[in-house]
Amino acid sequence: MRLPPLKSLQVFLAAAQQQSFKCAAEQLHVTQAAVSQQIRLLERFFDTPLFDRENNQTRLNAKGQLLFPYIEKAFEQMTLGVNAVISEPNPFSLRISALHSVTSLLLVPKISDFQQQNPDLNVQFSPNNKLDLFQGDGVDIAIRRGLGQYPGLESHKLIDDAIVLVASPLLLSTIKQELNAIFSLPLLEDISSDIQEAITACCSTFGINKAQLHIKLSTTDALPIVQQALAGQGIAFVSKVLVKQYIKQGQLVNVLDYAYDNPRTLYLVAPPHHFLWPKVKRFEKWLRAAFAAL
Structure with missing residues (x-):
């Protein structure tokens, strides 16, 4: 299979991303003339222009736009392949990305x-939910948190886990623990789809009109919900993993012993x-032991 020169493709990628030969030259630490030369070589290979050049501006034409996503993906895959072969880049630093709730709780x-078991490692947290990181x-x-299906990644x-209904024992002590009294308490609502499924199932189980719940807080972040529940501000449907320690310590109560099996x-x-x-490997081994002890 006849392919164009790799160097020309690299220059094309930079020029296409920057929409500027000058900026591409700066990114690649070469002259603008060198960028132009590589683009001309590539255009001769395809026997068609790839950029429109007007008034000192360059932008991809239709053929260039057709080529661009393929070249971008190819270089991404080559980068991943190189990284897979080379040794661990920062053996003394462990950067962990997790949801805010998982990080904090x-x-x-x-x-x-x-850290005591691994004093050689500098641990850093990056709380977010992105996967392109x-x-x-x-x-x-x-x-x-999910179903374990993340294209291009291993999980x-x-x-x-399950979703449980929890509240502070101090809050529950202010009411008669009857169904109507419990569900008249303020609801700290997580609007994530799996939590909503659990709320709907719970209301169906106990014959409660979901529309009549008294919502005090709505968010997709479980952290403020758990914090507000601990402070006695309402009842909440939350991941059991996040609150298991607080239930064990008596700071939260599993109301009505309700649990909703959750595939996520x-x-x-x-x-x-x-x-x-x-x-x-060390972090995974430690984390599994920590979760087993919850």
Whole structure:
């Protein structure tokens, strides 16, 4: 198969992304003339222009736009391949990405134990829910809540989970613990789809009109919901993993012993070769033990 020169394709990618030969030259640390030369070589190879050049401006034409996503994807895959072969880039730093709730409620309170066991590692947290972060954010491993299906990434299931109805015992002590009284309390509502499924199922189970629930707070972030529940501000449907320690300590009560089986749970997620790194292996082993002790 006859292919154009790799160097010309690299220059094309930079020029297409920057929409400027000058900016591409600066990015590649070459002259603008060198960029123009490589683009001309590529255009001769295809026997067609790839850029429109007008008034000192360059932009992809129709043929260039057709080519661009293929070349961009090809270089992304080559970068991943190179990274998979080379050794661990930062063996003394572990950067973890996780949801705000998982970071604050599960990781931060326990991470000192991991650091004591691994004093050579500098642990950093990057709380967010993105999955494109492995392209350039320096993240080594991510913890995500879902079904474990993340295209192009490997996922390791950490724990089974359920959604439970919880409240502070101080709040429950102010009412008669009857159905109508419980469901008349303020609801700290997580509007995530799986939590909404649990609320609907609970209302159906106990014969409650969901539309009559008294919503005090609505968010997709479980952290403020758990914090408000601990403060006695309302009842809440939350991931059991996030609150299991508080139930065990008596700070929260599993109201009506209600639990909704949920296929979504926590996974370790990363490019496959990250799981081969010693620091990631150490973190996964420690995390599994920490979750088993919840």
